[in-house]
Structures are given as structure tokens and as C-alpha cells.
Amino acid sequence: MADIRLEGVTKAYGSHRVHSDLNLAVNQGECFTLLGPSGCGKTVMLRLIAGFEAPDAGRVAIGGTVVYDAGGGVNIPPDRRGLGVVFQDYAVWPHMTVFQNVAYPLKIAGWNPEELKRRTLETIALVNMKGLENRLPSELSGGQQQRVALARALAARPSLMLLDEPLSNLDANLREEMRFEIKEIQGKLGVTVLYVTHDQEVALVISDRMAVMDGRGRIRQIGSPAEIYENPADAFVFGFMGVANFLPTRSDGGKLLAGGGAQPIPWPGPEGKAEAWTAAFRPSDIVISRPKPLPGAGCLSGVIRRASFLGAMMDYLIDVDGAKIRAVLETHEAMSRGLIFKEGESCAVTFLNLHWFDSGALKETAI
Ligand SMILES: Nc1ncnc2c1ncn2[C@@H]1O[C@H](COP(=O)(O)OP(=O)(O)OP(=O)(O)O)[C@@H](O)[C@H]1O
Numbered sequence: 001m002a003d004i005r006l007e008g009v010t011k012a013y014g015s016h017r018v019h020s021d022l023n024l025a026v027n028q029g030e031c032f033t034l035l036g037p038s039g040c041g042k043t044v045m046l047r048l049i050a051g052f053e054a055p056d057a058g059r060v061a062i063g064g065t066v067v068y069d070a071g072g073g074v075n076i077p078p079d080r081r082g083l084g085v086v087f088q089d090y091a092v093w094p095h096m097t098v099f100q101n102v103a104y105p106l107k108i109a110g111w112n113p114e115e116l117k118r119r120t121l122e123t124i125a126l127v128n129m130k131g132l133e134n135r136l137p138s139e140l141s142g143g144q145q146q147r148v149a150l151a152r153a154l155a156a157r158p159s160l161m162l163l164d165e166p167l168s169n170l171d172a173n174l175r176e177e178m179r180f181e182i183k184e185i186q187g188k189l190g191v192t193v194l195y196v197t198h199d200q201e202v203a204l205v206i207s208d209r210m211a212v213m214d215g216r217g218r219i220r221q222i223g224s225p226a227e228i229y230e231n232p233a234d235a236f237v238f239g240f241m242g243v244a245n246f247l248p249t250r251s252d253g254g255k256l257l258a259g260g261g262a263q264p265i266p267w268p269g270p271e272g273k274a275e276a277w278t279a280a281f282r283p284s285d286i287v288i289s290r291p292k293p294l295p296g297a298g299c300l301s302g303v304i305r306r307a308s309f310l311g312a313m314m315d316y317l318i319d320v321d322g323a324k325i326r327a328v329l330e331t332h333e334a335m336s337r338g339l340i341f342k343e344g345e346s347c348a349v350t351f352l353n354l355h356w357f358d359s360g361a362l363k364e365t366a367i
């Protein structure tokens, strides 16, 4: 049974339609991520599920219970939906200690003092904050305040947690650490998590399954991180999941030519019908080498337009007949194989992994 089920959910503000006929099912015990660009309607969707806002049409069910039904007049208030929520700004109460912040929902729910103390301390320990119970938020780092917000949402052991970009205010190192911790806590408690982010790396690490949304709030693909990364449903998903190269081709006498030049693409072409095709690949899927004595031989030749040393990696911008593509390779590998190029030098490229997209559809799905 799905822990969250949205059926035909529609929400507009004035003439601005954020969600149209949206359907989504999140399974019990899974960590499900909504990934999409800023403004696509992720927070609105969480607010609709939590009950802070009402859809214009459709139904929302949590744990098999209908909590909102536009047609049937059902609208269960947020505090009776059994959720833990951490919103984007994760506001913890500044005048309360860590203990008081975490205990607050239990106090409101009328827990007896002994049980309340036991559960509060247990939850503080769960988020690795033991020993800091008497601190005020002003005496905590951003990451620690974040843990308090998480503990507060977990204190009553909800069966469902809604987390809205809870790591966005943290620096890169803390963000990396916290995403593993959230995943660990989720596993320990077996709580269903609906996690919202525009950061694809966070989504890949944390999700059992994820939905990729486009700028207009439409869900483009649902799947495991590996499925979405390896088999993107369309060019939007491919582009949104990491740095993407798009190499346009044109058809000429049964051959596909790269960019605006005359070099034939030396790999199997796309299947299906389209007026024009674009090859798509990640910078790390390009194999770069010194130019071959005989051109062709499974490679395209290009010219290095920019060579950047990024420490562990070398980042090259390569011109292939007018199309600019980015390639990265490990610096130590580049050094040991004589692949440190200078700007203006010629090179040859081939690809480990290639996706084909209809060039016409690609324009429509532009990010
Ligand atoms: N109360 C409101 N009144 C009018 N428009 C709103 C309201 N809340 C949200 N919107 C609009 O709905 C759209 C979706 O907003 P939402 O906050 O869900 O985006 P988001 O995907 O969470 O973006 P971000 O990643 O930046 O947080 C935006 O265009 C926003 O301006």
C-alpha cells in the first residue's frame, strides 16, 4: 500500500497553474525524492500533502487514509495527518534549548513528563547531539541547528517525514555528511521520507526512488537513481542529472555527420525516426587521445579550446566541427598517458556511453 498517494492533484494561484492533474505514489518505508528546478512546485506539493494548503482538485491519501478529497469534502488538518515536517528554513525556536525544541511537539501532544524526557533524549542521541541538550540555537552551528529541526520532526515518531531542502543552508562538507546521516536515520526508524531538492547529487545518494520534475511541474520520470542516471527518459532528465554534452548531427547520404562538419559519427546510430538527431554524453564518458595518424578509426578529431586544471581532474573544452563539448579526465591519468593538452592542440575523441535524442524534441524540452 502506498504511504502517499496523489490522484489528479491540481493547484493554481490565480492564473498560474503550478500542478495539473498530478499523480504520485510513494511506498511505505522508502526514501522518495522530488527533484526539480527552482520554482517547479516542489514546496507547493509538500504543502498540499501536509495540509497547509488545499488542492483545487484531486485526492491526497496518507497511509491509506484519504486526508483530502476535493470532490468528497474531506480535509483533515495538518496536525492530524501524522507527519513530521522540516521546511527549507528549518526554523528552530531561538529562545528554547535543544531539549525544549525537541520536546515541544510531545509537550503539545500531552506526553507525561517521564516518557517525554526519555523520548526527547533518545531522539537527541539519534541525531548525534547528545551532550548539547541545554544549548540555545545561537550556541550551535548551522549543521547542529539542522539536526535539532530534524529531531523535533522525529520526536513523535511519525510514519511519514516531509523534508524540504533541509540541507540548503549548510556548507558543502556538512551537506555531504548530513545526507548520509538522514539516510541512516531513515533506515533505523523505517520511516517513509519524501525529500525535496534541486540538487541531483543529494537525490542520487539519498533516494530509493526519485521523481524528476521539469520547470512546469510535470513529472518526467520516476525510478531508482541508477535507472534515472543510466536510462534517462528524455533530454531534460539527462541534462538535469549532471553536466551534459549535446552534439548535434546531420544526416548526409545515409551517414550521420558530427556538428557542422564532414566527419561521420563512427558509432552505431540511433534507432527510430527523427528529422535530426543529437548525441548526448557526460564529460566523463569521453575518451580523449592524441590525434591518430589516420583520421577516422572510431574517433572524431577536434581542437582543444580551453584546458583547465581542477586539481584531481583536467577539464577540456573541445571543438568538434563547431560543436563545443566538455571532457574531464583524472589528472594523474592524463599525466601518465601524455594527455596534458594545451589550448589550440588537436585531439581525438571517442565515447564510452552515448544517448540519442530527437533534436526537435530536444528544443522543446530545453531546461
Ligand atoms: N502562496 C503563493 N501564491 C502565489 N504563488 C505561489 C505561492 N506559493 C508558490 N507560488 C508559486 O508557485 C511556483 C512553485 O513554487 P514552489 O515554492 O513550490 O517552488 P519550488 O519548486 O519549491 O522552488 P525552490 O527549489 O526554489 O524552493 C512558483 O512559481 C511560486 O512563485
Ligand SMILES: [Mg+2]
Binding pocket: 042, 043, 044, 088, 164
Ligand atoms: Mg521550495
